[in-house]
Amino acid sequence: xxxxxxxxxxxxxxxxxxxxxxxxxxxxxxxxxxxxxxxxxxxxxxxxxxxxxxxxxxxxxxxxxxxxxxxxxxxxxxxxxxxxxxxxxxxxxxxxxxxxxxxxxxxxxxxxxxxxxxxxxxxxxxxxxxxxxxxxxxxxxxxxxxxxxxxxxxxxxxxxxxxxxxxxxxxxxxxxxxxxxxxxxxxxxxxxxxxxxxxxxxxxxxxxxxxxxxxxxxxxxxxxxxxxxxxxxxxxxxxxxxxxxxxxxxxxxx
Amino acid sequence: xxxxxxxxxxxxxxxxxxxxxxxxxxxxxxxxxxxxxxxxxxxxxxxxxxxxxxxxxxxxxxxxxxxxxxxxxxxxxxxxxxxxxxxxxxxxxxxxxxxxxxxxxxxxxxxxxxxxxxxxxxxxxxxxxxxxxxxxxxxxxxxxxxxxxxxxxxxxxxxxxxxxxxxxxxxxxxxxxxxxxxxxxxxxxxxxxxxxxxxxxxxxxxxxxxxxxxxxxxxxxxxxxxxxxxxxxxxxxxxxxxxxxxxxxxxxxxxxxxxxxxxxxxxxxxxxxxxxxxxxxxxxxxxxxxxxxxxxxxxxxxx
Ligand SMILES: Nc1ncnc2c1ncn2[C@@H]1O[C@H](COP(=O)(O)OP(=O)(O)OP(=O)(O)O)[C@@H](O)[C@H]1O
Ligand SMILES: [Mg+2]
Numbered sequence: 346x347x348x349x350x351x352x353x354x355x356x357x358x359x360x361x362x363x364x365x366x367x368x369x370x371x372x373x374x375x376x377x378x379x380x381x382x383x384x385x386x387x388x389x390x391x392x393x394x395x396x397x398x399x400x401x402x403x404x405x406x407x408x409x410x411x412x413x414x415x416x417x418x419x420x421x422x423x424x425x426x427x428x429x430x431x432x433x434x435x436x437x438x439x440x441x442x443x444x445x446x447x448x449x450x451x452x453x454x455x456x457x458x459x460x461x462x463x464x465x466x467x468x469x470x471x472x473x474x475x476x477x478x479x480x481x482x483x484x485x486x487x488x489x490x491x492x493x494x495x496x497x498x499x500x501x502x503x504x505x506x507x508x509x510x511x512x513x514x515x516x517x518x519x520x521x522x523x524x525x526x527x528x529x530x531x532x533x534x535x536x537x538x539x540x541x542x543x544x545x546x547x548x549x550x551x552x553x554x555x556x557x558x559x560x561x562x563x564x565x566x567x568x569x570x571x572x573x574x575x576x577x578x579x580x581x582x583x584x585x586x587x588x589x590x591x592x593x594x595x596x597x598x599x
Numbered sequence: 600x601x602x603x604x605x606x607x608x609x610x611x612x613x614x615x616x617x618x619x620x621x622x623x624x625x626x627x628x629x630x631x632x633x634x635x636x637x638x639x640x641x642x643x644x645x646x647x648x649x650x651x652x653x654x655x656x657x658x659x660x661x662x663x664x665x666x667x668x669x670x671x672x673x674x675x676x677x678x679x680x681x682x683x684x685x686x687x688x689x690x691x692x693x694x695x696x697x698x699x700x701x702x703x704x705x706x707x708x709x710x711x712x713x714x715x716x717x718x719x720x721x722x723x724x725x726x727x728x729x730x731x732x733x734x735x736x737x738x739x740x741x742x743x744x745x746x747x748x749x750x751x752x753x754x755x756x757x758x759x760x761x762x763x764x765x766x767x768x769x770x771x772x773x774x775x776x777x778x779x780x781x782x783x784x785x786x787x788x789x790x791x792x793x794x795x796x797x798x799x800x801x802x803x804x805x806x807x808x809x810x811x812x813x814x815x816x817x818x819x820x821x822x823x824x825x826x827x828x829x830x831x832x833x834x835x836x837x838x839x840x841x842x843x844x845x846x847x848x849x850x851x852x853x854x855x856x857x858x859x860x861x862x863x864x865x866x867x868x869x870x871x872x873x874x875x876x877x878x879x880x881x882x883x884x885x886x887x888x889x890x891x892x893x894x895x896x897x898x899x900x901x902x
Contacts, residue, residue, distance in 0.1 A: 412790060413789075414786055414789065414790070433789075433794075434786075434789035434790060435789050435791075435792045435793055435794045435795070438790065438791065438792035439792060443790070444790050446786070446787060446790060450784055450786075450787040450790075452779070452780050452783050452784065452787070453783065454779060454783055455776065455779060455780060455783070459776050459779075462773065462776065463776060463777065463780050463788070463791045463793065464791055466773070466777065466791045466792040466793050467792040511791070515791075515792060
């Protein structure tokens with residue numbers, strides 16, 4: 346397969362894998378502004394799928410629409426075979442989707458522990474919640490020492506850990522991550538990405554939005570390139586990494 | 600000296616009432632960034648629920664004499680129920696439809712609700728006061744040369760009890776934590792699986808319960824309930840909430856006591872006619888020099 350500027354490859358996926366999340370021809374935005382103009386994408390069970398694109402391409406808008414913060418103007422969203430469009434955000438969490446928003450959005454005046462408890466808001470199984478709290482503390486040891494501290498006092502990296510840990514507290518089957526590497530040192534980005542791989546191996550499907558396309562395409566199996574609210578390319582991560590267009594525009598190579 | 604102690608006790612008494620009402624303003628402001636100007640009327644409606652409950656016991660039983668603790672508890676309970684029901688209705692009918700309207704709209708709607716409730720009660724009572732049956736034991740305790748009536752002690756104690764209860768609810772319960780989460784970031788709270796609309800209603804409920812219960816205790820203290828009784832305490836409590844820093848729970852408590860004590864001392868220093876003036880002088884001073892209040896968070900200027 347050639348992967349130069351103009352081609353858009355559609356990947357025939359293993360027939361056995363079922364579509365986890367399906368976004369079909371979705372239009373969404375803010376007021377008069379259409380930030381995404383008819384997007385179709387799918388995430389299969391167990392995958393990591395990367396969604397890359399320039400500033401303002403509509404990546405965050407796509408995630409906000411899937412998690413219900415925005416209502417799609419048209420199109421269909423299904424998760425595990427059930428319609429998701431026009432479902433309230435808190436009910437989408439109950440269906441098994443957690444969204445780590447851009448910029449972490451930690452509750453700065455809640456303690457780290459309270460932030461994690463809010464992540465498990467809908468759950469009633471006290472034992473399971475305590476177990477998961479422990480699991481998050483094992484994944485992110487730096488959070489364990491800071492359980493009683495206010496969220497706002499954490500460093501940027503710690504806040505990102507808390508944001509991911511908090512989302513895991515809901516035991517999601519699909520995790521939406523919006524730029525987890527933003528503002529972090531290279532070492533920390535490395536740590537966070539390794540954690541993302543671990544979370545995925547433990548059975549959580551992931552849709553990953555990233556400006557850091559090179560990192561994202563290293564851990565993803567497939568990827569989509571978003572340009573001005575439409576899908577410009579769709580291919581396996583390896584193909585995208587090899588494509589001239591992606592290398593020039595998103596990997597900063599010449 | 601005794602006089603100053605007496606004034607301090609008066610200040611704490613009234614301050615506790617202001618603080619309890621102020622908490623309702625501050626909680627609702629926290630989640631909606633809106634001043635519920637009808638909040639003082641919940642206090643008034645609570646006082647009416649209490650007076651009618653006690654009058655009912657008076658007319659049909661001898662429980663007010665035999666078991667006043669029961670009837671007083673029932674009166675407070677009814678004050679809470681009535682205020683809570685009204686708060687849920689007002690949120691649903693007058694505020695929720697305006698959630699996405701310009702910020703002035705719900706404010707005007709709140710003033711409308713306030714005028715409506717006051718006039719309903721004016722009509723219902725023919726503009727007369729409803730007198731609280733004499734259920735509370737008369738008498739006072741003497742500390743040195745200072746005497747404090749039982750009813751005053753009761754009001755001081757109850758307001759502290761209500762505040763501690765609310766504080767624990769907000770700080771220690773899951774629902775309270777959700778209220779704080781919604782106050783900080785509504786969208787992210789929704790992403791946690793928190794039902795934001797329900798949490799906003801629960802915030803109104805918490806504030807209303809406090810206002811209704813305080814209304815009953817205050818009514819027993821002054822001996823009656825009247826349609827206009829929510830207005831001045833409502834505005835004073837709003838002032839207290841702003842003094843303390845609107846949106847801040849400890850701020851509302853601090854502001855309430857600060858205002859109560861300021862008023863008490865003003866009465867002594869400048870005369871009783873300046874008592875109401877001091878609240879507004881303080882309000883203006885705070886708005887000019889420290890608009891975020893004693894304990895509030897500095898916020899970006901909003902349109
Ligand atoms: N709250 C909003 N109101 C109005 N327009 C918005 C809002 N949020 C985003 N937009 C617009 O929608 C478009 C897509 O924004 P979006 O946040 O989805 O981009 P993005 O791909 O996530 O970009 P970035 O990489 O900078 O995060 C942009 O043109 C942006 O200006
Ligand atoms: Mg974005």
